Amino acid sequence: MERLAAPPGGGPAGTAIVASASRLRGENRVPGDKSISHRALMLALMAEGVSQIRGAGDGADVRSTAGIVRALGATVERSESAGGLADYRVVSPGLDGLVGDPGVLDCGNSGTSLRLFAGILAGAPVKATLDGDDSLRRRPVARIIEPLRAMGARLEARDHDTLPPVIVTGGVALGAIDWTTPVPSAQVKSAILFAGLRANGITRVTERVATRDHTERMLRARGVTVRSAPDGGAGAVIEIEGGARVPAIDEQVPGDPSAAAFWLVAAAAHPDADLVIRSVGVNPTRRAVIDILTRMGARIEERAVGVGQARDADVGEPIADLRAQSSDLTATEISAEEVAAAIDEIPILCLAATQARGRTTIRGAGELRHKESDRLAGIAAGLGALGARISVDGDDIVIDGPVRLAGTSTDSLDDHRLAMTFAIAGLIASGTTTIGRPDSAAISYPGFFSDLERIRA
Ligand code: S3P
Numbered sequence: 124m125e126r127l128a129a130p131p132g133g134g135p136a137g138t139a140i141v142a143s144a145s146r147l148r149g150e151n152r153v154p155g156d157k158s159i160s161h162r163a164l165m166l167a168l169m170a171e172g173v174s175q176i177r178g179a180g181d182g183a184d185v186r187s188t189a190g191i192v193r194a195l196g197a198t199v200e201r202s203e204s205a206g207g208l209a210d211y212r213v214v215s216p217g218l219d220g221l222v223g224d225p226g227v228l229d230c231g232n233s234g235t236s237l238r239l240f241a242g243i244l245a246g247a248p249v250k251a252t253l254d255g256d257d258s259l260r261r262r263p264v265a266r267i268i269e270p271l272r273a274m275g276a277r278l279e280a281r282d283h284d285t286l287p288p289v290i291v292t293g294g295v296a297l298g299a300i301d302w303t304t305p306v307p308s309a310q311v312k313s314a315i316l317f318a319g320l321r322a323n324g325i326t327r328v329t330e331r332v333a334t335r336d337h338t339e340r341m342l343r344a345r346g347v348t349v350r351s352a353p354d355g356g357a358g359a360v361i362e363i364e365g366g367a368r369v370p371a372i373d374e375q376v377p378g379d380p381s382a383a384a385f386w387l388v389a390a391a392a393h394p395d396a397d398l399v400i401r402s403v404g405v406n407p408t409r410r411a412v413i414d415i416l417t418r419m420g421a422r423i424e425e426r427a428v429g430v431g432q433a434r435d436a437d438v439g440e441p442i443a444d445l446r447a448q449s450s451d452l453t454a455t456e457i458s459a460e461e462v463a464a465a466i467d468e469i470p471i472l473c474l475a476a477t478q479a480r481g482r483t484t485i486r487g488a489g490e491l492r493h494k495e496s497d498r499l500a501g502i503a504a505g506l507g508a509l510g511a512r513i514s515v516d517g518d519d520i521v522i523d524g525p526v527r528l529a530g531t532s533t534d535s536l537d538d539h540r541l542a543m544t545f546a547i548a549g550l551i552a553s554g555t556t557t558i559g560r561p562d563s564a565a566i567s568y569p570g571f572f573s574d575l576e577r578i579r580a
Pocket residue numbers: 157158159235307308309310311313334335466467
C-alpha cells in the first residue's frame with residue numbers, strides 16, 4: 124500500500140488527526156469508480172489492440188490490477204490527470220497472446236482483482252498464482268472456485284480451496300454452466316461471466332439478490348450480447364454466450380458513488396454544510412446509498428449530466444452532479460437486499476444513523492465480516508468509542524440516535540472504508556478524532572484527506 128508522505132493533521136506516524144469542523148463548503152471530485160476501473164483494465168487486457176481509459180480511480184487497488192495486466196504481457200501507460208484521476212493507454216496482444224507463465228500476480232488488498240482475474244485466466248493459456256496481502260489472504264474464494272471448477276477450470280487454493288493464494292492452470296476448454304450464487308456478489312457473477320466468454324455454450328448466472336451490473340453494461344458497450352432480466356423478485360438472471368470477441372475501445376470512467384457517499388453523509392450529518400460532488404456514477408445498482416439517505420431525510424439534489432453524450436454513452440453508465448446539505452435525519456430500516464446494493468456504503472451509513480432520530484436497524488449484514496476487515500466488528504468498535512449507541516445482533520446492526528459524538532482514538536483495521544468513515548465522524552464529533560492506520564484510505568481514494576481539509580470553510 125502507498126504510504127502518506129506525512130500523517131494528516133500532524134498526528135504521530137500511523138495516525139491521522141481530524142478536528143471538528145465548524146462549516147463544510149465546496150466541491151469535491153471523487154476518484155473514478157473503482158469497480159469500473161478494474162473492469163476497464165481487465166477488458167483492455169482481453170481485447171487485442173489499443174484501449175484508452177480516461178478518469179480511472181488511482182487508488183492502490185486499481186494499480187494492483189494495472190500491474191497484473193502489465194505482468195500478463197500488455198503495455199500499460201498511466202498518466203495522472205487533474206484531481207487524482209488516472210488515464211491509461213493499454214496495448215494488449217489479446218487473451219491468446221498472454222505471457223503463459225507470469226508467476227505470482229500480486230492483487231495487493233484487492234478482492235475484485237483476485238476474483239475477476241480467476242475467471243479471466245481460467246480459460247486463457249496461462250498458469251499463474253493470484254496472491255495478495257494478509258487481509259486478502261483471509262478472504263473467501265470457494266465462492267469462485269466452485270462455479271469455475273464446474274465449468275472445467277483447474278484452480279487450487281489454500282486451506283482446502285477456501286483461501287488465497289489461488290493457482291489457476293488455464294488452457295483448458297471450458298463448458299457453460301447454469302449457476303445460482305448463494306451469496307449476492309458482483310465479483311462472483313463477473314468471474315463466471317468472464318469465464319463464460321471463453322466457454323462453449325450459454326452460461327447463466329441467477330442471483331437471488333441483484334448486484335452491481337457494470338460487467339454486463341461494459342460488455343454490452345463493446346458489442347457483446349449479455350441478456351439480463353429480473354427474476355420476478357429482488358434477483359436477476361444473466362446470460363452470456365461463449366465465443367464473443369471483446370474489441371478494444373476508448374472509455375470514460377464516472378466518479379465513484381462509494382467515495383461520494385462519504386461527502387453526502389458529511390454534509391447531511393453536519394449542522395452547517397453545503398457540498399457539491401461532480402460527475403458521480405448513479406447506476407441503479409449502485410445508487411442505493413443515495414436513496415437510503417434521501418429516505419432518512421438527507422437533502423440531496425441530483426442533476427443528471429452527460430446523458431446521451433459521448434462521455435457516458437461509451438460505458439453505458441448514468442452520471443450526475445450531487446449537492447448535499449445539512450439535514451434533519453430520521454432512522455430507517457435497511458433490508459438485506461439493500462445491504463447487498465449498498466455493501467460498501469454500510470460503514471458510512473452507520474455513521475449517518477448515529478445522527479438520525481430513532482432506531483436504525485440494518486438487517487443481514489453478515490457479509491461485511493468478509494471484506495477488507497471484519498467491518499461489523501470494526502464499525503461497532505470505532506463508532507462505539509466515539510459514543511455511538513451501536514450493537515451487532517447476529518448479522519444485524521442496531522443504532523440508536525441521535526448522539527453527539529465525542530472525538531477519541533479509533534482504528535481503521537487497515538481498512539480504507541473504516542478509515543474514511545472515522546475521519547468523517549471526526550468532522551462532526553466534538554474535539555479531535557484520531558484515526559489509526561489512515562493510509563488505508565489510499566486503497567480507493569488517495570486524495571481523501573486533502574479533499575477533507577479543503578472543504579472546511
Ligand atoms: C465489487 C463488488 C463487491 C464490493 C467490492 C467491489 C465489484 O464485492 O464489495 O468493493 O467490483 O464487483 P462482492 O461482490 O464480493 O460483494
